[in-house]
Amino acid sequence: MRVVSLVPSLTEAVAVTLPGVLVGATDWCTHPADLDVARVGGSKYPDLARVRALRPDVVLCNVEENRREDADALTAAGVPVRVTYPRTVPQALDELAALLTELGADREPDWLTAARRAWAAPPAPTGPHRAVVPVWRRPWVVLGRDTFAGDVLHRLGVRNLYADHPDRYPRPDLAELRGRRPDLVVLPDEPYRFTADDGPDAFPGVPCALLSGRHLTWYGPSLAEAPEVLGAQLARRLTHPG
Known part of the structure; x- marks a missing residue:
């Protein structure tokens, strides 16, 4: 699985849960601090050619963080896009669980269990x-x-x-x-x-x-x-x- 994330919070979630899966992220993806992946520009104006060059199996987007035209352009180019849109804490927790499972996690990560408890x-x-x-x-x-x-x-x-x-x-x-x-x-x-x-x-x-x-x-x-x-x-x- 090769993942490019255009959402800083999802970048962190994937990087700490599934090390090695993430191959690209935006310049604004600052967590974890030692993240070492290819950078693809900003969340609002990513370099789509650079994204495609990474040959991702999926690109992670968010309705508020990213522009629909970029997601549509990636889809038109044959790049799978996964869009998130939580508007409540429970929705965020459940979306994260579903997303990480889709990306290959075999169990719920400890930090997500801790978040549910908190x-x-x-x-x-x-x-x-x-x-x-x-x-x-x-x-x-x-x-x-x-x-x-x-x-x-x-x-x-x-x-x-x-x-x-x-x-x-x-x-x-x-x-x-x-x-x-x-x-x-x-x-x-x-x-x-x-x-x-x-x-x-x-x-x-x-x-x-x-x-x-x-x-x-x-x-x-x-x-x-x-x-x-x-x-x-x-x-x-x-x-x-x-």
Whole structure:
């Protein structure tokens, strides 16, 4: 089996579960740290000729991470594509189990079993919090309805104020975000790298929690530690004076 992954979290899941199966990954696939495979460009704009040259048996994609036109182009070229699209934690766990079995795993990996256990009894929520969750700035983009990260936060006691919005990733302006009167602003460091100096400044007087994007949005081995990591980060949320 020869696998090319265009999804960072799936790259990690395959690399630690089935060493030697992965032959290519994107430039953004940073885990595991010692990953030594051919690089095929970015998640959004991969070098498809380089992907095909690796002669993969399957290319792993995700509805949100990758462009449909790239998946269609690979399929048209005769390259099998496996697309994932989890929107809840249980869906992610089950999709991972099914995918790894398809790729040759003869049993569920220990990290996946640990993730199921961790999410069966996540840390007691510090909330409930009424939150907005920006994932981009310039322009502002926030989590809306039916997202994996939104489900993660819901299970940790964070109520997304845009969870009922018709769009999955609304683009409200800053005045609207402030007008929702959140009691918490969640600022992950992926895909936009919010920091203590870039993000909280837009929400004076509102507690801001800087969260690990890898634990909030990735579905792979990081799921096993995500409840503990995110729960601790929410518990010690940063308050920006203003």
